[in-house]
Amino acid sequence: MTEASLSLLGAKVVVATSSDENHPPENIIDGNTNTFWMSTGMFPQEFIIRLPEPTMVSAVTVDSYNVKHLKIEKKMSQNASQFEFATQKEFQNTEGHLQSNAISLNGSSATDLRFIITTGHDHFVSVHRVTVQN
Amino acid sequence: MVKLxxxxLLLGDPAVGKSALSHIFHSDGTLFQKNYSMTTGVELLMKCVNIPETNDSVELYIIDSAGKETLVETCEKMWGEPSLLCLVFDLTSEHSFANCSRWMERVRVHCHGLHVPGVLVGNKSDLSTRREVQASMAQEWAQSQGLEYHETSAKEMENCDAPFLSLARIFHSLYHECRETIQSLSPG
Structure with a gap:
């Protein structure tokens, strides 16, 4: 999955808490860091990526800006009623260039990945690309 | 179209007119409570403000927090991380103006280093004979704190929308600045 964008592989962003129509959540999974989804005020902010099938995920890479703290939750199957905590990470502030963070998920199986941005280095954050490594 | x-945060000493101001703004000038009822906790009011000459809007979640000293500590827990600040004092009370710096200190703790734009509001401008704080003085202090200064009369419903509309506009331009910065970024 590292080569092709998530959207080409059939993944979808099914939930996103902010909407600037020029920067829609689909930009997160188009594989392009020049396009982005942007939050439009207040925290927490979140989005959910639905994978086309249960997938073993060893890590995700998140390209973003202004994100300070990210929590990831996952759903093991489409039928699971609740998300389970997967991991969390503090992001360093970067100026003038994107944050790029690889986050290990220990090879657990998941159908849905929920990204919760609990705080930011500014009022607004952007997410440019999420990739999933098997 | 963007919805921000x-x-x-709506702060200031007790009985300066915070709730009166926010209710008038929220109700489009239809509601001025004649009898004083002290806010003892935190009241949340939401109003959507359209930004002129754009299709964008800002939803203001106004957190009207009790001004009474003994209640502040409890209320602070509900402030969260503010995006904007509306600091109110009573133009007929020098004391309420002097206390504004204490309110600023309190807010700073909750901002976690983030720049939080704000306005300073001198309320009760209708009571001109009892005025204790001159506009020039308030203006000067506001400027030193990076706040925009407004005078209002909640009772006469004068100028009450101005501070909130101004806050919405400031937040809107902040968003656009931030978006431009992000658009010009290079990959990580």
């Missing part, structure tokens, strides 16, 4: 959301 801002958490706006």
């Amino acid at each position: 959301r801002a958490r706006c």
